[in-house]
Amino acid sequence: MVTRDLTVLLSGFSGEIRKEFRQLKREMRAQEEARQEKAAEGDGQEDENSETEEERRNALFKAYRDEQRLYTEKKKTQLKKGSQREQQTLAALAKFQAKLKEVQEREPASPEKEGEEEEGSDRWLAHALHFEEQGPVLARDAANVNPEEAYDISDPRNAMNQRRRDRKRKSHHSERRH
Known part of the structure; x- marks a missing residue:
């Protein structure tokens, strides 16, 4: 009788524990989804003026972060796969070819000293x-x-081939003896 009361009592607790567990699980899932949404919205929308403590202390790290921001912005403006992307690439190629032709017409190839080259020329x-x-x-x-x-x-029985082999053999033997 005591065991029966104990099992009823424990089953009641396990039911309450399960309910509490489910509730906690829902809350944690909601918090995780909120955190992911915030991260998705915050991607790239980092405040440009806000600098971390490390960026203020280390100039190299600051330069790295600035360059990283620059390329993330370029990546956002870059088109995805498709005909628009192909047109953009072909336009860039045409622009480069025009610049190449313009420079070649303006400056005919001439021998130059190695020290004369400027960085941005x-x-x-x-x-x-x-x-x-x-x-x-x-x-x-x-x-x-x-x-x-x-x-x-070649037929080894052929007289011509036999003579050739004999000549090679004789010359080889005569070289050995000398």
């Missing part, structure tokens, strides 16, 4: 690459061997 665009032209290198492919060239098809 466009003189490198006018440079012409000259090299010795080499004929095509004909590589032999093992798969494309002429069947006639693949094997030595």
Whole structure:
């Protein structure tokens, strides 16, 4: 009888514990979702004027964060895959080609001293690459061997081949003795 009362009492507690557990789980899930939404909204919307303590102390870290912000902004403006992105890329290519042609017309390629180059100049665009032209290198492919060239098809019984072998053998022996 006591055990029956105890099991009823424990089952009542376990029911309450389960209810409390579910309630806590819901609250934690709601907090996590709120935190994720806040992080999603806050991505990239960091206050530009707010500097962390570390940024104030370390100039290198500050420069790093500034550059990181710059590239995150560029990434946001960059188009995703598709025809618009292709058009943007082709427009950038056309702009570069026009600049290249303009620099080449303005400054014909001339030999220059190595120390004259300025950091931000466009003189490198006018440079012409000259090299010795080499004929095509004909590589032999093992798969494309002429069947006639693949094997030595000389008959060892042939008189001409026998004489050739004899000459080689005699010259080889005479070299050894000397």
